Amino acid sequence: MPDDPQKDELPRDDAPTAAIRPSKRLSIVWLVPLVALAISGWLLYKSWSEKGPLITITFKNAERISEGASKIKYKDVDIGEVETITFSPDMKQVVVKARIDKVAEPHLTDNTSFWIVRPRITAGKISGLGTLLSGSYISMEPGHPGTQRRNFTGLEEAPFITTDNPGKYYILKAEGLGSLDIGSPVSYRQIKVGQVVGYGFDDSGQAVHIRIFVNAPHDQQISTNTSFWNASGFELNLDATGIKLDTESLTSILSGGISFDLPPQGRPGTIAKENTTFELFSSRKAVNEIKYHLTDTWQVYFNQSVRGLTVGAPVEFQGIKIGEVSSINLKFESITMSFRTPVMLRIEPERIFGQDPDFNTTDGQAILNTFITRGMRAVLKNGNLLTGQLLIDFDFYPNQPAQKITYEDAIPVLPTRQTELQLLTDSLSTILNKVEKIPFQQISEDLHALLKTTNTAIAQIPVQSLGEDLRATLKAANTTMTHINTMAETVNTQTTPAITAALEQLRTTLADMEHSLGSDSPTNHQLRQTMRDISTAVRSLRSLSDYLDRHPESIIHGKEDEMP
């Protein structure tokens, strides 16, 4: 206790007690709750203001999606989170409720799509592998602006085209889908420039409409004249030039694909608009062949077997294809009680007259009429000797009897000519017929009579005197021949051996000469040896003269011993 006598002395009880006045000033400690309030309030406001709408997405299943954890992403950035996963009332679908950030709220429209991103491995594509580790998420694609919505149906597969991909959609009309599928590549000169995004039947249900998307800037390549073909698989051609394998990419072989290009000699034309409908050809070959829009039907009758002629067989004009056989029928004619085989031909006049837009079919009929009057006829020809395939060939046969086009159900019926084989057979039979008509009997009888007459005439000739003269002449000739013979013999026996001996001698002499002068003959050898000796002698002489030139005194003193 500190010693303070002054304080101790003060009478404590007498002193007036100071009034305790609580401090009116607010303590600084009240700042703490204020700060806490500010922080919490700000947090609350932030979460409230950022709290986006709760949306409902219906999926077939919620594989790898979990409540409170799976995210909704757009361009791989979180824009929401799955809150609950429940079933639809009929238990057929799952209903995912997700909270979307406020920033994405304006984009929740009719055109917005959602799908679950899962690892996917298909022939052409591997995607979503990242989700193997990170778990699946729901991807959102805002799409074009539309009316606001909060309930969505999730897609089973990711849409292949996102709205921010510039490019154009086109529709291809095909007879069937083939091996194409959503996602099949659309390539231009083997480079992938787009893909199939959908397919379905057209309104009539008779054809398939395939929707494709081509990325910019390749959509500029697609003009109104562009041809599309199914590039699935590969094409193997075996012809006179060898084996030719035509394929698109490996993906196309595995999973199908579509290619496009301008037809050969085709002009680019104007750039096709979005959603233009094109025809999808079955192969590249088909594109090159069927580029003719106009077709004409002709009909021909052959008075012979059409075995070997098939539907699709080419119709040629002087060997150039102008069309093909479209049908072969057998027709019974009750009036004449006979069979006829009308053959329908599908002719593409553009192959003949070119793709002239002003070309009129009626003009063609007139031209055709002229040709027929000039002798144009259809003939069955052998297309392939091995298989016996026939084709129909038109050509001019000027010496034909004049014929005109007739019409059956407004289809022109063109005159035909028989096959060359048929013609040959016909000619042969004509010859045979003529041969048959020759009166061989009469001829032989006449001949017999003639011979008899001749015989009689010969018997009356004086053979005896004639024979004697002949004999004398022959004897003289014989003598002459003997002389000639003797002379020849002399030449043979005397002159010839002499010449032979002389020649023999000459040959021996030549052989000797050859022997003594030949490259390996001793003479030659010795000659060469001598020449070499002379050459050595000359060299020695030269060195001697050189030496003497430098040491003339050596003639007197003799050669000095050279210093080493």
Next chain:
Amino acid sequence: MTGRKAGLISCHTCHLICPCPDLPSPEFHQCPRCGTRLRVRKTNSIPRCWALVLASFILYLPANLVPITTTTVLGRPSKSDTIMSGVIYFLDSGSWYIALIIFIASVVVPLMKLFILTFLLTSLHFGWDWLPLERTRLFRLTELVGRWSMVDIYVVTILVALVRFGAFANIEAGPGAAYFAALVILTMFAAESFDPRLIWDRMEDHNA
């Protein structure tokens, strides 16, 4: 007879009893032994305590609503847990004892502490002289139990430090942890600023 009446002050730090006759005085007294400023009662105890309790209540909301941890485990999307969702997670996974510990330490204790302090402050405000001994015991209970609230913060800190395996597993502390830590600290300060002698002062005034 109390120290205050006898003009004696107990030092808050070294508990030395000093006679201070002229209380309150404009100058302040110092403890002759340790130099601490001597006060009859804790300064501004009730308003301070009120302020801190109020701040704690305010912080209690974000502490429980904002995620305290974010867990990323291989093959699962990252998952954010609040205190209650963590408790529910442990309960669901069968570890009910861990759930209980976390629940008691992180939910029951801070709340209990806050309610007890509120109750005590209210009782002082209205000048109740009802069961002073029990009220003092309640206060002692809050001091005893209050420190355990920090368990959750420790768990989070240790987990964040330990579970760091990159893409395989990762735990990160969420903003909730900061709010919770602030809450616990504020309640501790609140309890600290509360002077239980005030309970008895009231009794004294009554008896006088």
